[in-house]
Amino acid sequence: MMTMIPILKTSLGELYQDDCLSVMASMPDEVVDLAFADPPFNLGKEYTSKIDDSRRDSEYVEWCKQWLDEMIRVLKPGGSLFLYNLPRWNLPLGAHIGEKLTFRHWITVDMKYSLPIAKRLYPAHYSLLYFIKGDKPAIFHPDRLPVPCCRHCGGELRDYGGYKDKMNPLGVSLTDVWTDIPPVRHAKYKKRAANALALKLMDRVVSMASDPGSLVLDPFGGSGTTFVAAELTGRRWIGSELECSDIVERFNALEGDREHLADIQANKNTLFTRDDLKRRQKYGKPLPKEYRIQSDLVPQCGCADSEQADLGL
Ligand SMILES: C[S@@+](CC[C@H](N)C(=O)[O-])C[C@H]1O[C@@H](n2cnc3c(N)ncnc32)[C@H](O)[C@@H]1O
Structure with a gap:
C-alpha cells in the first residue's frame, strides 16, 4: 500500500518516521476505518522531534487543516475521525471538519492536574471531537462503564433507588463527559513523554469505532499509545511520528502495556469493578439482587467518606 519504508513493522501495523x-x-x-489525531497543541512545548510548537495562531490552524484534509481523504465512508485538542483549537478546527464530515460529539475529557491561568476560568477539560464520513457510522459499539463506587467500602456513590432492576448488568451507558481517564503517571511509565495519552482513553476510542481487522490511523504517534491499543486488540494500524525511538522501545517490551490493557478491559462492560466487588465483600455489602447480577448483597454505602469520594474510578 505504501512506497515508503516503515521504521517499525508488526503483523498488524506500520510506523513511518516522517512528516x-x-x-x-x-x-x-x-x-481507513478510524483516524485519530492528538497533535501538538501549539503551547510552546519542547518535543524530542524539535518541532516548532509556538506558531502564529493562524499558521497553526492552517497547518492543522492541511493534515485534517488528508485524514478526511483517507477515511472510508462510514469511518470515524477523532481530534483531541484544547477547546480553543477544536472550535475552529471542528468548524473546518464539519464542512466535510458529519458531527457526532464534542467529548469532554476531564483534565487532571492542570494549572490555573490568571484572569481565566481554571481549564478543566480537553476536547475530543468525533466526526464520521457520511450519515451513519459503519462501526459504533461504545463501552459501558461500572457504576461509581466509594473507594473505601465499595458502596454506590449515587442512589439508583427503584431503578436498580432497570440497569444493564453490563454497565452504565457511556456519556460525552469522560471523568475516569487517569493521567499517565504510573511509575512504570516514568520515562514516557508528558504528553502521552492514557491507554484507557485510546482503548475506549479504538473499541468504540473499530473492529478487529479494521485499519486505524494516527499521524502523531508520540509514544505510540494509539498503536499499542490497536495492536493489542487485533486492529491493523498505520502511523507517523518525526522521532520514533520511544515507540520502537515501547513495542520491544509490550508486556507492561498488555497487562495494563487486560486490567482496563476487565473493569469495563461490567456494572461493578472487581475491586469494588472485593471491597463490598470485605465491608459486608453484597450486591442487591435487583441489579440482576449473580451475587448476594446489602444496603447502600453508609460510609462517611462516600459523599466526598472521587467519582472517577
Ligand atoms: C501530543 S504528541 C502525541 C502523543 C500521543 N498521542 C501519545 O499518546 O503518546 C504529538 C506528537 O506529534 C509529533 N509530530 C509533530 N509534528 C509532526 C509531523 N509533522 N509529523 C509527524 N509527527 C509530528 C511530535 O513529535 C509529538 O510526538
Whole structure:
C-alpha cells in the first residue's frame, strides 16, 4: 500500500518516521476505518522531534487543516475521525471538519492536574471531537462503564433507588463527559513523554469505532499509545511520528502495556469493578439482587467518606 519504508513493522501495523503529511500523501483514498489525531497543541512545548510548537495562531490552524484534509481523504465512508485538542483549537478546527464530515460529539475529557491561568476560568477539560464520513457510522459499539463506587467500602456513590432492576448488568451507558481517564503517571511509565495519552482513553476510542481487522490511523504517534491499543486488540494500524525511538522501545517490551490493557478491559462492560466487588465483600455489602447480577448483597454505602469520594474510578 505504501512506497515508503516503515521504521517499525508488526503483523498488524506500520510506523513511518516522517512528516505526517508525506506519509498520508502516499496513502490511497478511503482505506481507513478510524483516524485519530492528538497533535501538538501549539503551547510552546519542547518535543524530542524539535518541532516548532509556538506558531502564529493562524499558521497553526492552517497547518492543522492541511493534515485534517488528508485524514478526511483517507477515511472510508462510514469511518470515524477523532481530534483531541484544547477547546480553543477544536472550535475552529471542528468548524473546518464539519464542512466535510458529519458531527457526532464534542467529548469532554476531564483534565487532571492542570494549572490555573490568571484572569481565566481554571481549564478543566480537553476536547475530543468525533466526526464520521457520511450519515451513519459503519462501526459504533461504545463501552459501558461500572457504576461509581466509594473507594473505601465499595458502596454506590449515587442512589439508583427503584431503578436498580432497570440497569444493564453490563454497565452504565457511556456519556460525552469522560471523568475516569487517569493521567499517565504510573511509575512504570516514568520515562514516557508528558504528553502521552492514557491507554484507557485510546482503548475506549479504538473499541468504540473499530473492529478487529479494521485499519486505524494516527499521524502523531508520540509514544505510540494509539498503536499499542490497536495492536493489542487485533486492529491493523498505520502511523507517523518525526522521532520514533520511544515507540520502537515501547513495542520491544509490550508486556507492561498488555497487562495494563487486560486490567482496563476487565473493569469495563461490567456494572461493578472487581475491586469494588472485593471491597463490598470485605465491608459486608453484597450486591442487591435487583441489579440482576449473580451475587448476594446489602444496603447502600453508609460510609462517611462516600459523599466526598472521587467519582472517577
Ligand atoms: C501530543 S504528541 C502525541 C502523543 C500521543 N498521542 C501519545 O499518546 O503518546 C504529538 C506528537 O506529534 C509529533 N509530530 C509533530 N509534528 C509532526 C509531523 N509533522 N509529523 C509527524 N509527527 C509530528 C511530535 O513529535 C509529538 O510526538
